[in-house]
Amino acid sequence: MSEGMTKTAARNIFFGGTIFFFVIFVVLTAQSHFYILEESTDVSTLTASVERGKRVWEENACINCHTLFGEGAYFAPELGKVWVKFGGADDPETGRETLKAWMNAMPTGIEGRRQMPQFNLTDQEHEDLAAFFEWISRVDTQNWPPKPAE
């Protein structure tokens, strides 16, 4: 396959090509960075509460059971649109209450059902987590998931 190529040529192609593709990649991610800020996410509503909600999400390692935008563990449901599922899009109060009631009912302890731990969130944390779910439900994900998880 590379019989006709000298080692020096192979080396030059490797280094040159790598630099070439790396530069393109960096430029495109920079462009995507601005696209995220300008187009696909609503930065103006990214409040301190949303930010704290993301911390709640992280501190409890939710990603190691659930997915967000399809990324994470596949043990428990996708939550990118959980806000919509819990009715928060129509009535934020319902969304918040449903989320809180759901989490407080865990673990169900029902034999043979996957168990979600009890995370003992404070009222403030419940509110922040809800704000986070609300904010991410509005991210433009190119129409993914195929159907809002029901």
Add this chain to the structure above:
Amino acid sequence: MKYQTQKLAYPYFIAAMGLFVAQVLGGAIAGTIYVFPNFLSEIMPFNIIRMIHTNALIVWLLMGFFGAAYYLIPEEAETEIYSPKLAWIQFWLFLFGAAAAVVGYLFGIHEGREFLEQPLWIKVAIVVVALMFLFNITMTLLKGKKTVVAIILTMGLWGLALFFLFAFYNPSNLALDKMYWWYVVHLWVEGVWELILASILAFMLIKMTGVDREVIEKWLYVIVGLALFSGLLGTGHHYYWIGTPGYWQWLGSIFSTLEVFPFLAMVIFSFYIVRKGNRNHPNKAAILWILGCTVLSFFGAGVWGFMHTLAPINYYTHGTQITASHGHLAFFGAYVMINLAIITYAMPHLRGQQPYNQTLNMWSFWIMCSGMCFMTFTLTAAGVLQTHLERVMGLDFMEVQEQIALFYWMRLGSGVVVILGVLLFVYATFSKGKEKQAS
């Protein structure tokens, strides 16, 4: 073994194997929770187990890479490691950090981004460890011969450390968070780790087949070139649905399809070189792991990756058991097997013995590989069904999970087989050799 400091690889390989056992045991517990959901649910929930399973994997692979570097850099550079003392400090610090992380996870001390769950101070320790290591390796290289194998390996290791720095950037905007998260995750496993993989492969082939170094090094450039040309923009296949622009669906589809080729090249390369080589190397087991590594990484990373990489397909399969099946075989085929290959190759030298317990080692190869392949098939079947029922028919997630429960049983079964293979490997590699070298 020509250089005293190659012995530094020994503790790294031992620690790697210890963590490997921990990793597969963690996997077995996670697999058990899938079929008995109440198992340990109060004391050790699934998310903690999974963290241990994935983190132990990453840490032991890194341990293995460090060990491999300490083993092969002196022989390539034709000089001793710059500072053996630093290598020892690095070893203990890394082992301590890994242990502290796992114990912390058990007590709920962790961060919450997938695979980057290590608390901040451990992330800092990882950087310190990486810098010690890179300093040591680079200084060794500077005073010695700079072969292509050594340069590519060192580049891969530098890239590994560099891209890890993105682990410290965690923006509050989830879409940005995800985009840069892949700078660590994708650019590791589908980027710079392939440099490490290919250079270790090349080193072993030079040593074991007697084929001219010039030929092998030319191949090495071609392979790592293919890996990075496709892999850098191939990152785009993670940028389909996370809030990034739509053009990634085109770029990601095209370039990640091309990611199959470096793996295909590695298969052709390794078989061609082994066939061409006329030296009848006594370590048959190492040859088996080398060839097996290229084949299963081609299937796991290449074929199974391609299966769901095109955007219109990924739209439906994204975040299902399809991803899990690909993840398992890709990691096993590429990075687990290259580590087991170099350990199988280096251990007899490190322990001053002839290749020993080869038959057992080769048995462990077949047991582990068949277990992993079967696991991949069951998860693939589960994923296909899940995709159809959940993403096409619109059934509820948990309802679908009950429908595919049978596959989780089979996955657990194959996991147990893998564990047997792992234990056998450890026994065959570390026990006292009874066998004389196989002719």
